[in-house]
Amino acid sequence: MINILSKSSTKPQLPEDGVLRVYSMRFCPFSQRVHLILDAKKIPHHKIYIDLIDKPEWYKDYSPLGKVPALQLTDVKDQPTLVESMIIAEFLDEQYPELRLFPSDPLHKAQDKILIERFAPVVNAVYPVLTCNANAPKDALTNFETALDAFEQELAKRGTPYFAGQTIGIVDYMIWPWFERFPSLKLTTEHKYELDAKRFGLLLKWRDLVAQDEAVRKTALDAQLHADFQGSKRLGKPQYDIAFKA
Amino acid sequence: MINILSKSSTKPQLPEDGVLRVYSMRFCPFSQRVHLILDAKKIPHHKIYIDLIDKPEWYKDYSPLGKVPALQLTDVKDQPTLVESMIIAEFLDEQYPELRLFPSDPLHKAQDKILIERFAPVVNAVYPVLTCNANAPKDALTNFETALDAFEQELAKRGTPYFAGQTIGIVDYMIWPWFERFPSLKLTTEHKYELDAKRFGLLLKWRDLVAQDEAVRKTALDAQLHADFQGSKRLGKPQYDIAFKA
Numbered sequence: 248m249i250n251i252l253s254k255s256s257t258k259p260q261l262p263e264d265g266v267l268r269v270y271s272m273r274f275c276p277f278s279q280r281v282h283l284i285l286d287a288k289k290i291p292h293h294k295i296y297i298d299l300i301d302k303p304e305w306y307k308d309y310s311p312l313g314k315v316p317a318l319q320l321t322d323v324k325d326q327p328t329l330v331e332s333m334i335i336a337e338f339l340d341e342q343y344p345e346l347r348l349f350p351s352d353p354l355h356k357a358q359d360k361i362l363i364e365r366f367a368p369v370v371n372a373v374y375p376v377l378t379c380n381a382n383a384p385k386d387a388l389t390n391f392e393t394a395l396d397a398f399e400q401e402l403a404k405r406g407t408p409y410f411a412g413q414t415i416g417i418v419d420y421m422i423w424p425w426f427e428r429f430p431s432l433k434l435t436t437e438h439k440y441e442l443d444a445k446r447f448g449l450l451l452k453w454r455d456l457v458a459q460d461e462a463v464r465k466t467a468l469d470a471q472l473h474a475d476f477q478g479s480k481r482l483g484k485p486q487y488d489i490a491f492k493a
Numbered sequence: 494m495i496n497i498l499s500k501s502s503t504k505p506q507l508p509e510d511g512v513l514r515v516y517s518m519r520f521c522p523f524s525q526r527v528h529l530i531l532d533a534k535k536i537p538h539h540k541i542y543i544d545l546i547d548k549p550e551w552y553k554d555y556s557p558l559g560k561v562p563a564l565q566l567t568d569v570k571d572q573p574t575l576v577e578s579m580i581i582a583e584f585l586d587e588q589y590p591e592l593r594l595f596p597s598d599p600l601h602k603a604q605d606k607i608l609i610e611r612f613a614p615v616v617n618a619v620y621p622v623l624t625c626n627a628n629a630p631k632d633a634l635t636n637f638e639t640a641l642d643a644f645e646q647e648l649a650k651r652g653t654p655y656f657a658g659q660t661i662g663i664v665d666y667m668i669w670p671w672f673e674r675f676p677s678l679k680l681t682t683e684h685k686y687e688l689d690a691k692r693f694g695l696l697l698k699w700r701d702l703v704a705q706d707e708a709v710r711k712t713a714l715d716a717q718l719h720a721d722f723q724g725s726k727r728l729g730k731p732q733y734d735i736a737f738k739a
Contacts, residue, residue, distance in 0.1 A: 311643070312611075323600065334606045341599035353587035354569065360580045365558075397557070 249491040253298035258305045265322035267292040270306070271315050272299050273490035274476045276370075276424030278316040279466050280332040281339075283420045286462035288343050300485055333363065336417065348417040362401060362410070363421045368394040370425060377428055379435050379481045388440060395447065398422070402449040408456055415460050419453075423463060426454050430470035435477065495737040499544035504551045511568035513538040516552070517561050518545050519736035520722045522616075522670035524562040525712050526578040527585075529666045532708035534589050546731055579609065582663065594663040608647060608656070609667045614640040616671060623674055625681050625727045634686060641693065644668070648695040654702055661706050665699075669709060672700050676716035681723065 261268060269292050271278030285292050297306060302313050309328040310317040318335050319328045329335050340349045350356045372391035375383035402410065410418035432440040442451060457463055468490055479486040498505065507514060515538050517524030531538050543552060548559050555574040556563040564581050565574045575581050586595045596602045618637040621629035648656065656664035678686040690697060703709055714736055725732040
């Protein structure tokens with residue numbers, strides 16, 4: 248039984264075992280980024296799920312702006328909490344360097360971070376459609392595809408199966424959560440939207456490859472669950488728990 | 494004579510001397526961040542100023558989304574360009590480590606990056622007032638002060654003259670450009686707005702201290718110039734060049 252902590256909840260009582268604590272929401276793509284890094288690096292952690300509509304009062308003590316994901320370091324004085332998925336990802340990569348996900352060279356690291364930043368226009372364009380917003384701009388999917396072209400081109404330019412090269416890396420993990428959600432568009436849009444197999448040929452091959460990754464499989468939810476969650480959220484009653492009933 | 498390059502311009506002809514090239518706009522606070530790092534670290538660089546209203550056609554070759562600041566590395570194959578002020582700052586700190594501005598410890602580095610991220614709500618709240626937008630929300634300055642409280646509290650918590658400690662560091666430089674601009678509010682708002690000396694006592698002491706820093710003085714423009722620029726920009730004719738006439 249998974250508890251999703253809401254306003255009336257009390258602070259979770261967890262053992263003082265020095266194990267990381269992750270505050271997240273199971274359908275939040277930014278939270279998934281952090282889970283992917285933790286799972287890829289096999290870093291032990293406790294999971295605490297937050298009701299984002301009806302946030303616990305005590306949560307502000309950990310994440311002052313109420314944001315998820317948040318990572319609490321219980322083996323450090325004052326048990327500080329980190330927020331912002333990219334900052335957490337880079338912290339984890341430096342703190343747990345056994346499996347390096349960021350390039351070690353400063354230039355390539357900067358270029359990968361810029362590429363991840365360039366995914367924001369993709370997300371911003373598709374977000375209203377992905378969340379079943381009835382007022383989504385008519386050209387939302389057109390703008391989405393235009394923004395996504397840069398990633399198809401980048402994969403062609405790099406000439407490798409993953410953005411990171413021959414094995415999976417930081418760009419792959421950081422943009423993955425949205426690729427997991429795109430297939431839900433087929434279920435939620437009237438014209439059953441799918442990515443064009445020709446225009447996004449390399450990205451679709453990449454998607455099939457990444458889908459097989461161990462950490463990706465560990466955090467995966469299927470298109471129907473994503474669609475059902477967005478439907479419930481649109482009605483003002485997000486069903487956070489359907490992720491755990493499956 | 495400083496050239497501000499606009500649509501009809503041709504690519505600047507610069508010597509192939511391997512020296513960094515910085516594309517920026519003299520009144521852009523994000524550009525100033527990069528100039529502060531370069532000046533603090535005394536890294537030689539060429540300056541190229543871009544007309545942001547009437548951007549050069551060729552600029553997309555360097556910064557695909559037309560953003561400033563951009564840093565071009567001319568001593569690397571294909572002369573790649575980096576964008577995003579924070580990514581550039583971290584790259585420069587790793588590539589030119591003689592004077593370290595970011596904390597070397599992963600946790601403190603992450604905490605400083607989170608603090609810099611928390612400056613975004615300050616900027617977002619004050620931006621319409623700072624840019625003399627007639628439709629600025631009535632509560633803009635109230636929201637600005639509430640967001641700024643976190644920084645006054647953080648300085649108290651850290652108990653040091655600079656956010657970085659006894660000497661200037663990355664948080665100080667990254668948030669400074671806006672503190673340079675706040676005094677222009679006294680000139681542009683009807684009620685001659687100034688930061689409350691009691692509520693923001695530590696921040697105002699910090700401001701006077703940072704204002705004396707060599708890199709800060711090198712990039713500084715006074716309140717009147719900032720006010721004049723914003724006035725010209727509001728009229729649709731940004732006077733980029735007034736920075737150089739002074």
